[in-house]
Amino acid sequence: MSAGGSGEAHAAIPQSQLIAFGIVGGLVGIYAAYFLGNVAGGVFSFMGALGAICATIWGAAAVRRVASYGLGTGVPSIGMLALGMGVVAAMFGLAVGKGIDMEIAGPVIAVVVASIIGLVIGIFANKVLNMNIPVMEQSMTEIAASGTIVIIGLAVAMSGTFLFDIVLTEVITTGYIAVIFIAGGMALLHPFNANLGPDEKQDRTLYTAFEKGSIAMIIAGIVALSAQNASVGLVTILIGIFLWYLGFTGFYARVKRDAFKVVGTGLLPSEEELE
Amino acid sequence: MIDIAGLIAENIMYMLLITLGGVLISVGVHFVPVGGAPAAMAQACGVGTGTVQLAAGAGLTGLVTAGAMMGVTDNMGLVLASGTLGGMIMISVTMLVGQWVYVYGVGCPPASAKVKYDPITKDRQDLYISQGTEGHAIPTVSFVSGVIGAGLGGLGGGLVYYALLKMGEVAAGLTVKDIMSTTGHELVGLASIFAVGIFFMNAVIPSYNIGGTIEGFHDPKFKKWPKAALTSLVVTLLCAVLAVVTLGGM
Numbered sequence: 001m002s003a004g005g006s007g008e009a010h011a012a013i014p015q016s017q018l019i020a021f022g023i024v025g026g027l028v029g030i031y032a033a034y035f036l037g038n039v040a041g042g043v044f045s046f047m048g049a050l051g052a053i054c055a056t057i058w059g060a061a062a063v064r065r066v067a068s069y070g071l072g073t074g075v076p077s078i079g080m081l082a083l084g085m086g087v088v089a090a091m092f093g094l095a096v097g098k099g100i101d102m103e104i105a106g107p108v109i110a111v112v113v114a115s116i117i118g119l120v121i122g123i124f125a126n127k128v129l130n131m132n133i134p135v136m137e138q139s140m141t142e143i144a145a146s147g148t149i150v151i152i153g154l155a156v157a158m159s160g161t162f163l164f165d166i167v168l169t170e171v172i173t174t175g176y177i178a179v180i181f182i183a184g185g186m187a188l189l190h191p192f193n194a195n196l197g198p199d200e201k202q203d204r205t206l207y208t209a210f211e212k213g214s215i216a217m218i219i220a221g222i223v224a225l226s227a228q229n230a231s232v233g234l235v236t237i238l239i240g241i242f243l244w245y246l247g248f249t250g251f252y253a254r255v256k257r258d259a260f261k262v263v264g265t266g267l268l269p270s271e272e273e274l275e
Numbered sequence: 276m277i278d279i280a281g282l283i284a285e286n287i288m289y290m291l292l293i294t295l296g297g298v299l300i301s302v303g304v305h306f307v308p309v310g311g312a313p314a315a316m317a318q319a320c321g322v323g324t325g326t327v328q329l330a331a332g333a334g335l336t337g338l339v340t341a342g343a344m345m346g347v348t349d350n351m352g353l354v355l356a357s358g359t360l361g362g363m364i365m366i367s368v369t370m371l372v373g374q375w376v377y378v379y380g381v382g383c384p385p386a387s388a389k390v391k392y393d394p395i396t397k398d399r400q401d402l403y404i405s406q407g408t409e410g411h412a413i414p415t416v417s418f419v420s421g422v423i424g425a426g427l428g429g430l431g432g433g434l435v436y437y438a439l440l441k442m443g444e445v446a447a448g449l450t451v452k453d454i455m456s457t458t459g460h461e462l463v464g465l466a467s468i469f470a471v472g473i474f475f476m477n478a479v480i481p482s483y484n485i486g487g488t489i490e491g492f493h494d495p496k497f498k499k500w501p502k503a504a505l506t507s508l509v510v511t512l513l514c515a516v517l518a519v520v521t522l523g524g525m
Contacts, residue, residue, distance in 0.1 A: 073311065073487030074325040077479045084475030087468055092517040099520070117513060121480070124506040129484045172464040181471065 009068035012202050015061060019142060022058020023111070026051040026149035030107050033156045042228045046236040048156025049220050052184070053213035053243065055153060059146030060191040060209030064202070066139035067192050072131075075196070078143060079189025083181050085121070086147025089114035090155075091172075093148070098164040106162055110148050118144025143188070150184040150216075151177075157220035157236055158227050170227045183219050187212035204254040211247030214240050282523040283516065290515040292438035297477045297511025298504050299431030304330045304481040305500045306424025307366065308417035311488045313409065317381045320388070320410035320417055320490040322373045326482035327475065330428055332369065334474050337362035337429020338436050342467070345440065346455035355433045362429020366421050370413050377412035385412035390493050395419055410490070420491025428478075435473050439466040443522040465522060473514050477507045 029051020036044035059082060067075045093110020097103040122140030125131045133139075155177070156162050159170040171177050191208035192200075221236030256262050283290065307329050310321030322329055340361025344354045377383055386403035387393070388410040393400055395416045404410055413421070440451045443462040454460050484503035485496045 071483065071487070072485075073482045074327075077325060077327045077482050080327050080331070080475045081479040084472040084479070087472040088476075088514050088517055091465065091469060092521045095521040113517065117510070120513060121476070121506070121510055124480075124509065125483055128502050128506050129480070130502075131483055168461050168465065172468060173461045175464060177464065177468045178471075181468070 009065055009200070010202070011061075011065070013061075013206075015065060015142075018058045018061045022055045022142075022146050022149065025054025026058075026146070026153060027107060027111070029054060030149070030153055030156050030162060034104075034161055037160050042160040042224075042232040043235055045157050045160040045224060045228065045232055046217070046221070046239050048153045049213075049217035049236060049240065050153075052150045052153025052157065052220075053210060053217060055146040055149035056184075056187045056213035056216070057206050057209045059143055059150065059188040060212075061202070061206060062139045062142035062146060063188055064192040064200075064205050066133060066135055066143070067196070068200075069133045069135070071133075075193040076185075076189045079185040081121070082143040082147035082188050083151065083185040085114055085117045085144040086151045086184070087177070087181060089117060089144065089148045090151040094152070094162055094164040094167060103163050106164065107149075107152050110152060111145050114144040114148035115141045118142070147184065147188060150187065150213075151180055154180045154184060154216060154220045157217065158223040160224070160228050160232065171223075174227070176223050176227070179219060179223065180216075183216040187216050199258050201254065201258055204251060204258060207247055207251040207254055211244055211251055214244035214247050218244065279520055282519050286442050286519045286523055289438040289442050290512070290519055292441075293435050293473070293515040293518060294508060294511045296431040296434030296438065297473055297507045297514070299427050299434065300330070300334060300474060300477040301431075301481050301503045301507035302500055303334075303424045303427030303431060304478055305485065305489060305497055305503065306420045306427065306492055307333070307489070308370070308413055308421050308491050309482070309485075309487070309489055313488065314411075317377060317383050317411045318408040319488060320386075321413065321488065322370060322421075326485070326487065327478050329366070329369070330425075330478035330482075331475065333362040333366040333425035334428040334432040334478065335471065336365035337425070338432040338467070338470055338474070340429070341433030341436055342455065342463075345437070345451050347452070349450055349452045351437060354437055355430055358433025358436075359426045359430040362425040362427075362432070363422050365429075366425035367418075370418055370421055374413050374418075381411070383411040385414040385417075386410050387414045387417065387490055387493070389490050389495065390416075394493050416493050417491040420493070423492070431477070432470065432474050436466060436470040439469050439518055439522060442519055462522070469514075469518055469521070473511060473518075476510060476514070480506050480510065 033047035090110045094106040097106025118141040122137035126136045191205045195205045217240035225233030308321035309326045310319045313319035314321045315323030337358040341358030344357035384403045481503040
């Protein structure tokens with residue numbers, strides 16, 4: 001159970017497992033897309049979006065954990081904060097990777113830098129702003145890192161690589177980075193925002209995150225249609241639609257499980273029936 | 276290899292401007308009458324949405340108007356004035372339309388429960404408060420406060436954007452005006468998404484400071500602003516270091 005302001009949320013899956021799932025899944029997805037892309041062409045860029053989905057699930061779990069203490073303001077703020085930190089760290093990581101002639105290290109640098117920014121904000125939130133949320137420091141670090149992986153993962157799904165110059169021309173200059181910003185932010189903030197309340201369950205929230213991540217993947221696929229080529233985009237879109245279907249049916253099954261009763265309301269009554 | 280120390284020494288002025296911009300955004304948010312969910316039900320003073328949405332709406336408009344001015348002139352004063360006015364116009368329109376909804380739709384008079392008399396118009400407030408609410412709609416003092424806040428936010432956003440482009444200017448060998456008037460220059464996209472990221476961070480920090488809702492500068496919570504300003508100072512300075520390496524090293 002977890003309503004906003006009720007303290008630590010009950011978690012069936014411990015956060016440490018989700019952290020491992022998010023970091024490992026996210027980075028494996030990003031690097032797999034990059035290396036397989038070098039070998040087999042851009043078709044494998046969908047792996048980047050799979051990495052982004054792993055990070056989304058992790059990030060949504062971290063948002064759920066910290067927001068269940070009650071932030072005093074809406075849950076959306078933390079999603080925007082996550083992507084704000086994430087975008088700065090992601091651009092820095094990729095650019096520095098290029099600057100030190102080790103572009104391959106870019107995503108890892110980005111995640112480390114994001115964690116530092118998140119930790120600083122978390123410490124200040126508790127010590128200076130007196131928010132007094134016990135998991136604030138850890139959760140802010142996790143949220144920033146997952147936001148960064150989401151951004152890089154979706155950028156890879158769009159452009160096929162995380163090389164700074166290509167990401168710059170294909171994703172940032174074209175303005176698709178704004179789409180990543182909002183779609184990724186939504187994927188992080190929406191799951192808990194939509195499910196919170198006394199009957200909130202971790203698996204239902206995480207299924208929403210999975211479904212939202214798949215929508216972001218479909219959008220990345222649509223961008224890849226023009227940023228790379230039609231076959232690359234189509235593969236990403238089709239896999240995205242399949243994952244979305246899995247996510248949505250999983251979510252709906254859990255809604256039916258958690259609800260007292262699910263009944264159809266039927267169509268609106270006609271005028272004669274009302275009389 | 277990137278010469279980080281050299282880049283920082285070269286761009287120290289712009290780093291300070293970015294930090295100042297971040298602090299201005301953070302302080303500006305404290306002025307904006309954010310009502311949150313209670314205000315959406317006309318049970319608290321202010322506009323019925325969250326800090327981030329309001330501050331982002333006004334501040335990002337400021338960023339766009341500042342950017343539009345950059346394409347025309349290199350004058351920093353004009354660019355910043357354009358950003359400030361953009362933010363002010365955006366929040367004024369938001370508050371005005373919100374006011375119509377509260378007055379003509381919900382049917383409640385604008386009144387604040389935090390003060391007995393409006394500090395600007397000296398109108399009595401407590402007589403008009405509906406029972407069980409903490410005020411409703413946007414009284415004059417909140418409106419004026421909101422315009423000041425959005426002005427600061429737009430100014431801060433414009434400052435961050437301008438300083439980011441100035442950093443890139445050194446690396447790209449073009450003036451800001453040339454960069455802005457070149458179609459599809461990559462620096463514009465990078466600087467704007469950086470500015471948006473810094474903007475969102477500095478909009479969320481004060482929102483945690485005030486606990487989600489505030490009525491304006493007459494609200495007792497307004498006194499907490501130095502805490503958010505300090506947090507923003509440190510966080511934005513960190514971001515400024517990252518920005519100088521990213522943009523300056525291009």
